[in-house]
Amino acid sequence: MKLMKKMVALISALVVLMVAFSGCVGDNKSAVNGTEPNSSGENVNPAETANVSELNDSAVNVTESSSLETNVTPAESAANTSEFNKPSAGGTDSTNSGSNTNSAESTADISKLENLPEGFKYVGSVPLNAADIKIDYNAENISEVVGGSEGMYKYNESDFYIDVIELGNSEVTTNLIDAYKSSFKPLTEGSRFVNESFNGHSAVRIADHVTSAGTEIPRYTYIWGSGNHVFVVTGSTADASLVKKLAEATGY
Known part of the structure; x- marks a missing residue:
């Protein structure tokens, strides 16, 4: 068991x-x-x-x-x-193309002459705003005034000036010239406005007078249009040939 x-x-x-x-x-x-x-x-x-x-x-x-x-x-x-949607740093926005061009800078370049006639010296340039231009040139009714620049020069003891005025288009250059001419009264003797030619175009010579020591002394201004700019050359001299010589030196 x-x-x-x-x-x-x-x-x-x-x-x-x-x-x-x-x-x-x-x-x-x-x-x-x-x-x-x-x-x-x-x-x-x-x-x-x-x-x-x-x-x-x-x-x-x-x-x-x-x-x-x-x-x-x-x-x-x-x-x-x-x-x-931001444009690249090295790129240019097409909507702002050309907006960097400053009219005051471009007219300043024109009012500063590279090749001066003998005896002339460049002193400097000052910008001209649209409001002052309209007052000085009797052009309050011309809305196309953009701006400008005034180049200052010396010839011995005389002062000379080149005003370069920029307009919105070339069609209104004649309007500004006519408006400026209308601000002068007719002369008692002789013609105030005389057409002269240089640099392949016609310009208006404007005769005026200033009083110095009780004597009236003639002063001369040349004004003309080129493209969408109006050029005005004047000087504190009774010699119109010096003013014309500086006007011719603009190349316009």
Whole structure:
């Protein structure tokens, strides 16, 4: 009887060992194949699990990105759009093309002569604004006056001036000249206005008089138009030939 009990105990122990051994072999096989049992008992490859995890992460990132885009306010969207619409630093905005040209600078260049007649010296230039030009030249009704520049010169003790007046278009140059001429009264003797030619065009010589020590002394001015500019050359001298010489030196 005791022998039978021992044999049953031995057989039970062998069964336990076989079951345990079978479990170890199954675990090792899974390790060798690189698979792991999932919660349902199926073997799953860790690499596949990692891929699924990455896909899930990507989905999360996409969701977060979409959320960020949704949260962009209209002001931020407009700001971003304006950045794209800004002209480059080295580029030029077509709507402002040519707006950097300063009329005062261009007329100043013209009023400063490079080649002066002998005996003349350049003193300097001053800008002329449209309001002052309209007053000085009786041109209050001419809206196309843009501005100008006055070049100052010396010849011995006499002062000479070259006024360069810029207008909105060439069609109104005659209007300004006529308006200036109309500011003079007729002379009691002789003709106040005389047409002369130089540099391939006609100019008007205007005779005037100043009183010095009770004596009337003649003064002369040359005025003409060229393109959309009006040129006025005058001097504190009774010698009209000196004024004409400076007028010719303008090249206009």
